[in-house]
Amino acid sequence: MSANPATSHNNAPILGRKQRPWYSRVNWIAVVAAIFVLLLILRVIQVQMDLAAAGKSYPPAYWAFQISNGLVLGGVYALIALGYTLVYGILMMINFAHGEIVMFGAYAGFFVLAACDATGFTKTNQVATLLLVFGAGMLVSMLMGIGLERIAYRPLRAAPRLVPLITAIGASVFLQETSRLIFGAPIRVYNKPAMLQGAITLPGNVAVPITGAFIIVASIIMMVVLYWLVQHTRTGRAMRAVATNKEAAALMGISVDRIIVITFAIGSILAGAAGVMLGFHNSQINSTMGFFPGIKAFTAAVLGGIGNIPGAMLGGFILGLSEALGPSLLGIPSQYKDVIAFTLLVLVLIFRPQGILGEQLGAEKA
Amino acid sequence: MRSAIRTGLVSGFVLLFFVLIGVYTTFEQLTLSGLWLTIKGATASEIAAQVPSMTNPQFSRIVTAVSAIIIGFLAARRAPRAGAMFARAVGATALAGAMMGLFLVIVDALYAAGFNVAFVFEKVKPETVQALLFDQPPLIGAAIWVILMAAFGVIGALLTLGWNALQKRRRPAEASRASETTTRRVQTGALIAAGLFLFLAPLFIGVYWNQVLGSIGLYVLLGLGLNIVVGFAGLLDLGYVGFFAIGAYTMAVLTSPNYPFGWTFWLALPVAMIMAAIAGTLLGIPVLRLRGDYLAIVTLGFGEIIRIILKFNPYTGGPQGVLNVAAPTFTIPIIGYTVEFNSSTPFWYLIFFTCIIVAFIALRLNDSRTGRAWTAMREDEDASEAMGVNTTRAKLLAFGTGAFFAGLAGAIYASRQQHIFPDDFTLLISINTLALIIIGGLGSIPGVIIGSVVLIGLPEVLRPVSDYRLLAYSALLVVMMLVRPEGLIPSARRKLEFHEREPELEIIESN
Numbered sequence: 001m002s003a004n005p006a007t008s009h010n011n012a013p014i015l016g017r018k019q020r021p022w023y024s025r026v027n028w029i030a031v032v033a034a035i036f037v038l039l040l041i042l043r044v045i046q047v048q049m050d051l052a053a054a055g056k057s058y059p060p061a062y063w064a065f066q067i068s069n070g071l072v073l074g075g076v077y078a079l080i081a082l083g084y085t086l087v088y089g090i091l092m093m094i095n096f097a098h099g100e101i102v103m104f105g106a107y108a109g110f111f112v113l114a115a116c117d118a119t120g121f122t123k124t125n126q127v128a129t130l131l132l133v134f135g136a137g138m139l140v141s142m143l144m145g146i147g148l149e150r151i152a153y154r155p156l157r158a159a160p161r162l163v164p165l166i167t168a169i170g171a172s173v174f175l176q177e178t179s180r181l182i183f184g185a186p187i188r189v190y191n192k193p194a195m196l197q198g199a200i201t202l203p204g205n206v207a208v209p210i211t212g213a214f215i216i217v218a219s220i221i222m223m224v225v226l227y228w229l230v231q232h233t234r235t236g237r238a239m240r241a242v243a244t245n246k247e248a249a250a251l252m253g254i255s256v257d258r259i260i261v262i263t264f265a266i267g268s269i270l271a272g273a274a275g276v277m278l279g280f281h282n283s284q285i286n287s288t289m290g291f292f293p294g295i296k297a298f299t300a301a302v303l304g305g306i307g308n309i310p311g312a313m314l315g316g317f318i319l320g321l322s323e324a325l326g327p328s329l330l331g332i333p334s335q336y337k338d339v340i341a342f343t344l345l346v347l348v349l350i351f352r353p354q355g356i357l358g359e360q361l362g363a364e365k366a
Numbered sequence: 367m368r369s370a371i372r373t374g375l376v377s378g379f380v381l382l383f384f385v386l387i388g389v390y391t392t393f394e395q396l397t398l399s400g401l402w403l404t405i406k407g408a409t410a411s412e413i414a415a416q417v418p419s420m421t422n423p424q425f426s427r428i429v430t431a432v433s434a435i436i437i438g439f440l441a442a443r444r445a446p447r448a449g450a451m452f453a454r455a456v457g458a459t460a461l462a463g464a465m466m467g468l469f470l471v472i473v474d475a476l477y478a479a480g481f482n483v484a485f486v487f488e489k490v491k492p493e494t495v496q497a498l499l500f501d502q503p504p505l506i507g508a509a510i511w512v513i514l515m516a517a518f519g520v521i522g523a524l525l526t527l528g529w530n531a532l533q534k535r536r537r538p539a540e541a542s543r544a545s546e547t548t549t550r551r552v553q554t555g556a557l558i559a560a561g562l563f564l565f566l567a568p569l570f571i572g573v574y575w576n577q578v579l580g581s582i583g584l585y586v587l588l589g590l591g592l593n594i595v596v597g598f599a600g601l602l603d604l605g606y607v608g609f610f611a612i613g614a615y616t617m618a619v620l621t622s623p624n625y626p627f628g629w630t631f632w633l634a635l636p637v638a639m640i641m642a643a644i645a646g647t648l649l650g651i652p653v654l655r656l657r658g659d660y661l662a663i664v665t666l667g668f669g670e671i672i673r674i675i676l677k678f679n680p681y682t683g684g685p686q687g688v689l690n691v692a693a694p695t696f697t698i699p700i701i702g703y704t705v706e707f708n709s710s711t712p713f714w715y716l717i718f719f720t721c722i723i724v725a726f727i728a729l730r731l732n733d734s735r736t737g738r739a740w741t742a743m744r745e746d747e748d749a750s751e752a753m754g755v756n757t758t759r760a761k762l763l764a765f766g767t768g769a770f771f772a773g774l775a776g777a778i779y780a781s782r783q784q785h786i787f788p789d790d791f792t793l794l795i796s797i798n799t800l801a802l803i804i805i806g807g808l809g810s811i812p813g814v815i816i817g818s819v820v821l822i823g824l825p826e827v828l829r830p831v832s833d834y835r836l837l838a839y840s841a842l843l844v845v846m847m848l849v850r851p852e853g854l855i856p857s858a859r860r861k862l863e864f865h866e867r868e869p870e871l872e873i874i875e876s877n
Contacts (some may be wrong), residue, residue, distance in 0.1 A: 094659040111486055155848055162602060163847050165659055166804060169604070170843030173797060177837040181387035184488025298663055335678045342667030349664060350652045 033351045040330075047331035058328060064206035066324045072212040072281055074320025075219030079274040080297030081304070081312040082226060083145075083267030089243040089307035090263050093161070096168035097148055098271055099294020100175035101141045103287060105272030106279040107179060108140035109133040110188050117191055126193045138272035144175075145268025146261055154257075172291070180287040187286065190279040215277045222273060223313050226266065230309060239263055243307065292338065296323075299345040305355025314356060319344065370454035373441040374461030381433065381466050387837070388489030389429065390498060434459050434515045438522020439529075448527060455523035456516045463515030467508025470495055474504040564718060568711040576710040578826045580782065583717035584775050585822045588799045589806070589814035590724050591771030596800065597809035598732055599764035600744030602662045604796050605649070605669030609642040609769035611791035612672065613776025615682055616641045618786050621692035624683075631694030631707075631781055638777035639770050645672075646769025650762045669796060677788035687787035691780045713782045720778065724771055725811050732809075736763055794836075798822075801839045805846055807853025816855055 051057050080102055087095045116122045116129045152171045156164045196214060199207040230236035241249040242259045250256050278293060279285050300319040304311025319341060327334040348355065384390065441458030442451040476483050477492050484491050499507025568576050588610060595603045616638035620629045629637075653664050676682045683689075693707040694716070705712050731737050739760045742750035751757050780786050798821065806817025825835045846853065 088659075092659075094663065096662075114485070152844055152848075159847075159851065161659070162596075162600065163851050165602060165662060166800070167844050167847040169662075169797065169800070170840045170847065173836060173840035174844060177834075177840060178383075178387065181833070181837065182487055182489070186488070295663065295666065299667070302660070302663075333678060336674065339671050339674055342664075342671050345667055346652050346664055349656060349660060353655065 029351055036347070043331075044329045047329065050331070060204060061206050062328075063325075064202070064204070065208070066328060067321065068206075068208045068212050068216075070321035070324030071317065072215045072277075072320070073323060074317035075216050076274045076277050076281070076293065076316075077297045077300045077319050078313045078316025079219050079222060079270045079277070080293060081301040081316045082223070082309065083271045084298050084301040085304075085306055085309060085312040086239070086263050086267045088301070090239070090246075090260060091153070091157070091164075093153070093164050094168060094298060095148075095153075095264075095267075096165070096294075097152075097172040097175055098267070098297070099290035099292070100172050100179070101144050101148070101268050101271045101290070102275040102278065102293060103179060103285070103290030104144050104175070105137035105141035105268075105275030106285045106289060107183060107188070107275075108272070109137035109276035109279055110190060110285055112136040113190060122191075122193050126195045129193055130196075134273055134276050137276040138269045141268040141272025141275065142265045145264040145271070149261060149264040154260075172294075176287050176291065183287065187284055190283050190285065192280060192283070196280065211280050215281060218273070219277065222270060226270065227309060229266070235259075235262060296338075296341045299341050302345060302355055303348050305357040308355065308357050311355055311357035318356075369444060370441045370458045371461065373437060373454075374458035375465070377433070377437040377440075377458065378462040378465030381430075381462055382469055384429075384433075385466075385469070385494075385498070386487050386489060387834070388494075389834070391489060391491075391494050430514075431518050434462070434518030435522040435525065437462055437515075438519035439525050440522075441519070442523040442526040445526075451526055452520065452523045455519040455526070457519075459515040459519030459522065460512050463512040464508075466498075466515075467511040470499050470511070471504045471508050474499065568714050573710060575826075576714055578823060580710055580714050580717055582818045582822045583714065583721055584779055584782075585799065585802060585818040586721050586815055587717070587724060587775035587778070588772060588795070589803045589818055590721070590728050590811065591768045591775065592799050593803050593809065593811070593814055594728060594731065594740075594771070595764050595768035597803060598737060598744070599740040599761065601761065601764060603665045603765070603768065604662050604793070604800070605665035605667070605672075606768070606772055606799060607791050607793065607795040608649075608665075608669040608672035609646055609772035610776040610779070610795060611669075611676060611788075612645050612769075613638040613642045613773030614780035614786050614791070615676060615688065615776075616773070617777035617780040618688035618691045619682065621781070622688050622690050623692075624689065629692075631692055631777075634692075635774070635777050639773040642773025642776065643766045643770040646765040646767075646772075647762050649769075650765035654758055654761055666793065666796075669791075669793060673788055673791050676791070682788070685788060687785060687790075688780075689785045691784050691786065693781055693784070707781070710782075713778070717778060720774065724774070725815075729811055731767070736760065740764055798839065801843050803853075805842055805853060807856040810853065810855050813853050813855040817853075820854075 048057070080098065083098050083101070084095065087093065087098075112135075113122070113129070113133045116132065122129045148171060152167050153164055156167060192211060196211045199209045200213060201207050230239060238249070238254045238259050239262065241252065241254055242256055242263075246256055249259075274293075275285075275290065278289065282289070296319060297316065300315035301312045302315070303318060304313070304315030306312075322344060323337045323340055326332075326340045327337055437459050438455035442455040445451040445454050473483055473490060473495050477495065500510050501507075502510065564579070567579060571579070588606070591609075592603065592606050595601050595606070617631070617634050619625050620627045620634035620637060621631060649665065649668050653661050656664065677685055695704055695706055696712070696716075697704045707713055707716070732740075739750070739755045742753065742755050743757050743760050747757060783790075802817035802821045803814055804817075805821060806813030806815070821839060825832055825838075
């Protein structure tokens, strides 16, 4: 895509800034990006005009529903993406098994919910049940995350970069298979407690499911808490210090190992919450449920700028919205929504590898 | 003593894990006669008809005994004296047995109290617990576990003693290295014998094993291609199945009578390979600037995009795929005899010779100027660029060549299967291929072959327990990375890479 600096050096002598021809002064990447965005907008207008001409425009309530759906997905992606970003910021590795941690959180929440349903506890104490379900999901995920770090990643911290990555892929498949074998084939259905059923009707006859509203609010609260934790506590400062420079942080008396464990724990807690949310949102869970949300959340993290916490949140919401709205806007079948996420990832990596909010990364981080 | 406790705890958890994933119940379906029938290539229903009662607790007992011996062996390994050895081995195994016993007692009590444990842990049914408790009351059953495990731990300790004695005796002999030419000769002889065996194999193995052999061969092809990308050039490509799919679909669309082309296999083959290579190079362009981790995700996404497009695109038949892919015919030159590819035997020969050719090409590529550029790039991208390696070219070449071979494998696959479906091309194939080249040894061509035989062939022998195939692969992948990252048959360079530090350390220590 871009003119390779190495080849252009070979072909022509290095010219002074003023002598450079006009075509080497143009930022071609920006031009291509602009043309691409323009084409995208034209396509959207064309599709919507065609639909309007055929009298088949989507009603506003449909768009509102899709937007709320996108925000729900976005909240979940953002929570998962935060786990990727935190770990990547510190260890420079993709924790491929993060999606499986989400899945185990969903299972833990499901079993607690089922127990509460069976004993009739749900009927009398709905709020307590919800807290228990989320608590169980987060606790199990946290333990999984810490265990994973201890068993699979810590011994490999000094190894070549390909090695922990392959381990992470192996761990991801291993956890997926483990859950399939342990929890078995039956479909597990999340029964929503009464307070999460039904929908809120907003002005303009727009119905938003209560589950969705709940997920959006809960995920935003968790993000705010995380942001506060990282920016305003001692532990958070230590985390940022380790992310910036491990050796210097160690010299300043920070226990790097401890901070890494805490980072995995926090990321996994968020993942557990996201798993329970996914359970309530999709109402069904299975052993492969974590994989694609995991990959997409990574996309969200890259979109916002990996290693950047507000970036992960923003990326999550952008991805969720483009997945929910994209098919209707661009007039493509909804089966292609997974393609949107991956295309977005490739485009971001071509045009702005540091992400929307990310700063220029050094060579060792990119 | 602390290490013994740790070994005991860890092995206890492993045993519990085995119970949870149902190893004990599943292995009961493994019988010697059933195994023999599987090896002879009988289908599952034939086996069920001939071996009426497939339950046999012996295998699960053997699993338990063997694991206990291994635990004892591991726990006693580092002990200083024989007495400590026995103490550690017995301690560790008894601890693991006690954990197992405690678990069984708890589960039994839960069932007695009316909790349905199987709702959560599907494989832990009341009858499983009863069988694991040796049909005794829970406390007695648990005691039997502790005693039995400790008894096998003694055997483990004895093994350690024997092992240590062997090691002591062997050490002086090691100094005189066997002459290298002899080993080389033995290796060449083994290679020729194996080749001859594989060449003649279809004549005496059944239809079923012929099929398996073909699958192994196709995975060898895929592995050789991916080995170029991951092993030689160090670019982790998880979307490899995408190129396999492109090759297969190109072959299918060009030769199937449902499409207007109606080409022959031999005409479509190069087109399929070139299409895959073009796709590989195109994928290479956006990811040129990315390293390791990003590359893995982007390529994974690319593989999924290809599968989704094939699945929801009416031109490629949607989820129904493409049917009636043409099989090749081949006229043997001088004799003029025409071979119809209507059984797995001619396909096996096609795959066999293709493997040999591709392995030869890969071998020569690795030693070529490009191959050296790949190695340099893998070791240190910046340094190689400074040394004048055109990394853009090297990366695109690696992606293109890898994809070219994947396209070849895909084209043969489509023709051999006759019908292809988009869900044949899931991420699983990429992961299988990656696992086999890593377990065999990254960058090593014999490693690819051994890896395919171990990972694709061996599970066919153990078909009754095929449910655990992926679990075992992934566990192997992780353990391999932790214990022996260079693989079973490492390439010479990798071996040095992963152990480059050790000789230095020895020198420092000796000083």
